[in-house]
Amino acid sequence: xxxxxxxxRVWMAINHQEPDRVPLDIGGGNSTTIVVEGYDRLKxxxxxxxxxxxxxxxxxLARLDERVMQYLGSDCRPVTPKPPARWTPPPxxxxxxxxxxxxxxxxxxxxxxxxxxxxxxxPLAEATIADLDRYPWPDTDDPGYTAGLADxxxxxFENTGYALMADPLFKSLWEVGYMMRxxxxxxxxxxADPDFVTALMEKLLAINIxxxxxxxxxxxxxxxxxxxxxxxxxxxxxxxxxxxxxxxxKPFYKRYFDFVKSKTDARLFFHSCGNVVDxxxxxxxxxxDIINPVQVSAMGDTAALKSRFGDRVVFWGAIDSQHVLPNxxxxxxxxxxxxxxRDLAPGGGFVVAxxxxxxxxxxxxxxxxxxxxxxxxxxxxxxx
Numbered sequence: 001x002x003x004x005x006x007x008x009r010v011w012m013a014i015n016h017q018e019p020d021r022v023p024l025d026i027g028g029g030n031s032t033t034i035v036v037e038g039y040d041r042l043k044x045x046x047x048x049x050x051x052x053x054x055x056x057x058x059x060x061l062a063r064l065d066e067r068v069m070q071y072l073g074s075d076c077r078p079v080t081p082k083p084p085a086r087w088t089p090p091p092x093x094x095x096x097x098x099x100x101x102x103x104x105x106x107x108x109x110x111x112x113x114x115x116x117x118x119x120x121x122x123p124l125a126e127a128t129i130a131d132l133d134r135y136p137w138p139d140t141d142d143p144g145y146t147a148g149l150a151d152x153x154x155x156x157f158e159n160t161g162y163a164l165m166a167d168p169l170f171k172s173l174w175e176v177g178y179m180m181r182x183x184x185x186x187x188x189x190x191x192a193d194p195d196f197v198t199a200l201m202e203k204l205l206a207i208n209i210x211x212x213x214x215x216x217x218x219x220x221x222x223x224x225x226x227x228x229x230x231x232x233x234x235x236x237x238x239x240x241x242x243x244x245x246x247x248x249x250k251p252f253y254k255r256y257f258d259f260v261k262s263k264t265d266a267r268l269f270f271h272s273c274g275n276v277v278d279x280x281x282x283x284x285x286x287x288x289d290i291i292n293p294v295q296v297s298a299m300g301d302t303a304a305l306k307s308r309f310g311d312r313v314v315f316w317g318a319i320d321s322q323h324v325l326p327n328x329x330x331x332x333x334x335x336x337x338x339x340x341x342r343d344l345a346p347g348g349g350f351v352v353a354x355x356x357x358x359x360x361x362x363x364x365x366x367x368x369x370x371x372x373x374x375x376x377x378x379x380x381x382x383x384x
Contacts, residue, residue, distance in 0.1 A: 006162045014351070025075060026074045027062075029167050030229075033357055034061070034064065034362075035360050078167065081211075103119065124180040145211065168215040187239070233272060260287075268287055272291075275298040284312050293353065293354070296340070305344070352378065
């Protein structure tokens with residue numbers, strides 16, 4: 001088969017067709033890139049200089065240098081909003097910052113040379129429904145979000161052959177809600193105060209639609225994938241019962257996804273960590289085309305997932321970043337990639353990526369092994 005461009009390769013795969021080989025995504029979005037310290041180690045290993053740019057402050061995600069992405073053979077490139085122009089971060093306690101939603105984050109050391117941001121303050125912790133109308137919500141008309149974005153994305157589309165993955169929001173509905181309310185309180189609200197949950201979801205949905213509309217007006221014609229995401233589960237199962245999800249959250253996802261699909265032909269990528277099997281049929285029903293990260297330590301046998309869902313949803317991820325990538329040898333990483341390709345790639349519908357972002361404890365050699373094995377075992381027809 002004649003070698004395809006990355007865009008052609010990804011488009012065929014996410015439309016359940018077999019391209020020339022299985023696509024690879026390292027660095028294409030906010031759940032498939034590398035944490036800054038891990039990326040700096042990879043750059044040193046490859047002899048790549050220059051400053052590291054952040055794609056996401058809270059999760060400290062690197063925006064990969066084009067030289068690194070080409071070396072890895074990544075088929076995807078990110079398209080993300082620009083910083084707001086009319087918003088100034090409010091004062092915060094030492095070692096903290098406050099984001100555009102009013103959520104406070106605290107810097108927490110991790111190891112000798114790394115840190116993360118953890119939730120430290122929930123602005124709606126004691127709010128009532130009436131308080132929601134008085135809250136200082138993000139400015140959906142801020143011109144900074146899309147300043148120059150249309151020209152930048154058009155240039156990427158016209159001058160490269162990469163698949164473009166857009167990420168207008170990072171978090172969509174559920175996670176913004178519990179980060180503003182507090183997870184424990186919001187879980188209680190699902191049972192004890194569903195009217196508050198509904199009122200908050202209405203506010204968040206309206207904001208998301210306005211921000212996404214502005215974003216897609218700029219980039220909609222050029223993108224192949226649009227990302228949405230909320231962590232709906234833990235490793236043991238859903239954070240709420242399927243019934244609660246269907247009653248309180250599913251209708252809002254449907255309205256948001258319907259809007260997105262009215263603005264672009266891009267395929268809808270939904271990120272949720274944990275075991276989402278109990279609600280995956282529901283997500284597919286409301287418009288999810290692609291599920292990520294396919295957390296294999298939680299969701300079980302990937303061959304069974306392919307058999308049950310593979311004709312209706314694309315799997316994007318599945319390379320174990322909890323055990324194999326940080327702790328395995330390069331040979332074990334290659335075996336992991338080979339197994340997931342064997343299970344998930346036949347018939348198309350699979351993009352290789354790590355299960356969530358690659359952390360600082362992953363050796364550079366293992367990142368390279370993941371990329372190498374995708375090329376080695378990913379050619380169609382699959383013989384892995």
